[in-house]
Amino acid sequence: MEIISKILIAIVALEHLYILYMEMFAWETLGKKTFKGSLPDEMFKPTKKLAANQGLYNGFLSAGLIWSFFISDAIWAKNVAIFFLACVIVAGIYGALSASKKIFVVQALPAIIALIFVFLR
Numbered sequence: 001m002e003i004i005s006k007i008l009i010a011i012v013a014l015e016h017l018y019i020l021y022m023e024m025f026a027w028e029t030l031g032k033k034t035f036k037g038s039l040p041d042e043m044f045k046p047t048k049k050l051a052a053n054q055g056l057y058n059g060f061l062s063a064g065l066i067w068s069f070f071i072s073d074a075i076w077a078k079n080v081a082i083f084f085l086a087c088v089i090v091a092g093i094y095g096a097l098s099a100s101k102k103i104f105v106v107q108a109l110p111a112i113i114a115l116i117f118v119f120l121r
Helices: 002-025 027-034 048-070 074-098 102-120
Strands: none
Touching: 002 027, 002 048, 002 074, 002 102, 027 048, 048 074, 074 102
8 A cells, every 4th residue: 555655645746746847937838738728728828827826735745745754653644645645635626626637637646646645654
């Protein structure tokens, strides 16, 4: 269970690094493709700074999950992973309720699965 939970945490962390990249550096290209239909094309340029701010927060989530790999105390590492996975889940649920239901599947569900495996360690 330990290895599976770490792999799942890594997947969630990598996903949020990708979101960081998309929102901070590729909002007008990848962002436009990812959020096609959710936001009119002409809104991507004026919302670039807002998206970059969101990307930064996704980077913090990823950093917290990656940090959990470097903590030598097993209980502390588990608690840090639980905290950051819970943050991802809350963000995913909020995004699903406020923006697109797809966000639940893409963001919250992987974190929920990872969290289950962390609890099963």
